[in-house]
Amino acid sequence: MSDNLIDTSGLSKSYSGSPALRGLNLAVPRGSICGFLGRNGAGKTTTLKLLLGMLRPDAGQIRLFGEAMDSEASLIAARRRIGFVSEDKELYPFMNVGQTIRFTRALFPGWRRDLEEKYMELFRLPLMKAVPKLSKGMRTQLMLLLAMARGAELLMMDEPTSGLDPAMTEDILRALADLATVGQSTIFFSSHQLAEVEQICDRVCIIDQGQAVIDGDLDDLKSQYRRILLTFDGMPPSALASLTGVDHLRQRGRTASLLAHGNVDLLVDQARELGPTSVEVRPVTLKELFLDHVRGE
């Protein structure tokens, strides 16, 4: 049996004929922290909603914890093991912090009082304060507490740190990293903050126009990909684009920038034969990988 907590194959979803996901294949192994990246409208929130059963796929399959999500019963069983933080961080406006915690606790038999106390202390949330009076940061913290204290094996979060100040973002990232290492939870979160994804994730999935363009271990990706900068006396030759292993080619004046993966040494040898005046090979950052794949430059 697969050890992936999330497995999707050929997942498709359209809104009024406009495709949001086009055959998404996604795999999130147990114990990983997976960053889910993409531009606005790439299909990140749609994917999360499909995984939780808020939307129904037009085609494709979803497996959570190794089980096919093909009935409401299977979705409910999966949701017992999932903590979710939505993008808008909306909770019940007619409850205070204490009531919200008590309400959620009652729905999860595996509720961890120790974690509840730990995060109450860490986040310093006022029990009697009404939810509408909480700042966005405090609402995020409360949602994280609710997600983490339920003893979830899988945390799904839609831009958990959006709108937070850097100090609070740091606290939350630490709490997540701690949960993954000590609590052995699997974390799957969407974000626009590449730096924070690079900081805590060991795995990344980049989605563009409803399809995964990169999905893999972050360190592996970084070791597989290289940026090759070539400078020529004149315009770079068009043959560069047809070299094996070139993912993206960008030209600016006499300089060509190649994003390459695979056998980079062989590629460099082939590029040298085209007569560049200088060749520079650099490691790539997540930001470069992201921009090259979603902008296609």
Added chain:
Amino acid sequence: MLWFKAWLETRWRFAFLAGSTLLIWLTPLWIPATGVHTSVPAARFWMVIQLASVLLFIFTAIFLAGSGINTQGMYTFTPGFHGSMLFTLSLPISRRRLLFVRAGLGALQTCVLVVIMVVYILHLRPETTSVLQALIYLTRTIVCTMAIYAFSVLLLCVLDETWHVSGAFLFWTIVFLLQSKFDWVARVSPLRGMSLNCYPITAPIPWTPVIASLALTGVFMWIAVVVVQRKEY
């Protein structure tokens, strides 16, 4: 805890409607002081109260169905607005259960207000009423009110609350107008089941509208469940 949540969500609207109902109870206290009571025949007076009560039942059924629902988005189709609905839907609870608890509490609250009002009507009624007659009257009023309530729940599954209120009032106004034109509408209308046409209280039970109301309640709730289960957020 779902019931507790539903109560927290609906308590202020329920309190407002209960307060309004109890205010009606107080009318006899000030009517004698103004002298109105002496100039209006008692039978006419309590019939007016009955008519007002029918309107109040409709009002209560419509407003308690929507109590707190719009802000939570459990039913609403308002595009791009989710409120805390995404949090609710991420919990290990079936949509059917969510709907039943929320609609169930609203139904209970509606019943409480109907009981208060019916007791008041029976208290005002000039003739004596047996316990059996009172129970029959109460039961048929609750059954017919529930049909109106169930329709409101169904409307809330497809409309946001602003349109739901207008839509419900429009629908029942049309039913009211149609029942005076078409006999078959009158025979199955919940409004007829609780309207002046069925008074006095000692009249035979209007079986057809009562049974039709029961059936309509079931049908409306069944459609509401189907809509909520198929809905995408």
